[in-house]
Amino acid sequence: MNTTATIDLQRASQLLKLLGDPTRLTMMKLLKSHECCVCEFVEIFKMSQPAISQHLRKLRDIELVKEERRGQWIFFSINENHEDYPFIKSILEHLPEQNESIAELEAQGLRVCCQ
Amino acid sequence: MNTTATIDLQRASQLLKLLGDPTRLTMMKLLKSHECCVCEFVEIFKMSQPAISQHLRKLRDIELVKEERRGQWIFFSINENHEDYPFIKSILEHLPEQNESIAELEAQGLRVCCQ
DNA sequence: TGCATATATAAGCATATGATTATATACTGA
DNA sequence: TCAGTATATAATCATATGCTTATATATGCA
Numbered sequence: 001m002n003t004t005a006t007i008d009l010q011r012a013s014q015l016l017k018l019l020g021d022p023t024r025l026t027m028m029k030l031l032k033s034h035e036c037c038v039c040e041f042v043e044i045f046k047m048s049q050p051a052i053s054q055h056l057r058k059l060r061d062i063e064l065v066k067e068e069r070r071g072q073w074i075f076f077s078i079n080e081n082h083e084d085y086p087f088i089k090s091i092l093e094h095l096p097e098q099n100e101s102i103a104e105l106e107a108q109g110l111r112v113c114c115q
Numbered sequence: 116m117n118t119t120a121t122i123d124l125q126r127a128s129q130l131l132k133l134l135g136d137p138t139r140l141t142m143m144k145l146l147k148s149h150e151c152c153v154c155e156f157v158e159i160f161k162m163s164q165p166a167i168s169q170h171l172r173k174l175r176d177i178e179l180v181k182e183e184r185r186g187q188w189i190f191f192s193i194n195e196n197h198e199d200y201p202f203i204k205s206i207l208e209h210l211p212e213q214n215e216s217i218a219e220l221e222a223q224g225l226r227v228c229c230q
Numbered sequence: 231t232g233c234a235t236a237t238a239t240a241a242g243c244a245t246a247t248g249a250t251t252a253t254a255t256a257c258t259g260a
Numbered sequence: 261t262c263a264g265t266a267t268a269t270a271a272t273c274a275t276a277t278g279c280t281t282a283t284a285t286a287t288g289c290a
Contacts (some may be wrong), residue, residue: 004208004209006209006210006211007210007211008211009140009141009144009210009211009213010137012140012206012209012210013134013135013136013137013139013140014134014135016131016132016134016135016140016206017132017133017135018127018135019126019128019131020129020130020132020133020134020135021132021277021278022124022128023278025124025127025128025131026124029124037236038236038237038238039235039236039237046126047279048235048279048280048281049118049236049237049238050141050238050240050279050280050281051240051278051279051280052237052240053192053237053238053239054238054278054279055278057238057239067173068285069237069287071236071239071287071288072236072237072286072287072288073235073236073237073287074236074238076269087209087211088208090206091127091131091202091205093119094119094120094121094122094127094201094202094205095121095122095124095127096123096124096173096220096234100164103122103251104225109133110117118276136247136248147267152266152267153266154265154266155266157232162249163249163250163251164251164252164267164268165251165268165269165270166248166249166250166263167249167267168267168268168269169249169268169269170248172268172269184256184257184267186257186258186266187242187256187258187266187267188257188265188266189267189268190267196284201267227245227289
C-alpha cells in the first residue's frame with residue numbers, strides 16, 4: 001500500500017536532471033533554510049553573475065524557487081507549494097547543511113548582501 | 116538532530132545526474148523489484164541494444180547495479196550494498212511501480228527473456 | 231537627470247551526452 | 261568447429277549544457 005503520492009517518471013527525471021548539477025543542488029539546499037539574493041550566490045560559488053543567474057532561471061522556470069524583488073535586490077526562496085516539493089524535500093534532507101557558507105558571508109559583512 | 120547519514124554534495128549531484136535520465140531512472144525503478152537482462156530492457160524501452168548497454172554501463176560504473184552472467188545472458192540487479200543506497204532508495208520510493216512493463220513482457224512470452 | 235549597483239538576457243563556444251552504426255567478444259548447441 | 265544469440269565496445273554525430281563576454285534593464289540615490 002502506498003501512502004505517499006508518486007511522481008510521473010518523466011517529470012521525476014526532469015527534476016533530478018536539474019538537481020544533478022552541484023551548483024543548483026547546493027543552491028536548493030541553501031535556499032531550503034535561507035533566502036538568498038543573486039549577489040550572495042555569486043560570492044558563495046565564486047562564479048560569474050550571469051552563470052548564477054542562468055542556474056536560478058532554470059530552477060525558477062520549473063517553479064522550484066520563487067523570486068521577490070526588494071529594492072535593488074531580488075531574493076530567491078524555495079517554493080514549498082510546488083506540487084513535487086515533498087519529493088524535492090526528501091532529497092535535500094539527505095544533504096549536509098550548508099550553514100558555513102552563510103556564516104562566512106556574514107563574517108565578511110556580505111550577508112543580506114549589499115545590505 | 117540528524118538521524119540519517121548525509122551525502123557529500125558533489126557525490127549527490129553525480130548520482131542525481133545519472134538518475135536524471137528517464138531511461139536510467141526507469142531502469143533503476145524496475146531493477147528495484149525485478150532482475151532484468153539486457154534484451155528485456157531492449158524490449159521494454161524499444162531502444163537499440165547498444166543504447167541500453169551504455170545506460171547500464173553508466174549505472175554499473177558507479178556500482179548502482181550489479182551484473183551476473185548466467186549462460187548467454189547477463190542479469191542486472193540493484194546493488195543494495197551501495198554506500199548511498201538509502202539515498203537512492205528514498206528517491207525510487209516516490210516513483211510509480213513499473214509492473215506493467217514486466218507483465219507485458221510475460222504476456223508476450225519474453226520474460227526471463229530469450230528463456 | 232545621471233551614475234552606480236543588481237540582475238537578466240543574448241550570442242558564442244567548448245565540452246558532455248545520448249543516440250546510431252559497425253564490429254568484437256562470449257556463450258550455446260548442433 | 262561452426263552458426264546463432266546476447267552483450268560490449270568503438271567511432272561518429274547531432275544536440276544539450278554550462279560557461280564566457282557583451283549588453284540591456286531596473287532600481288536607488290545624489
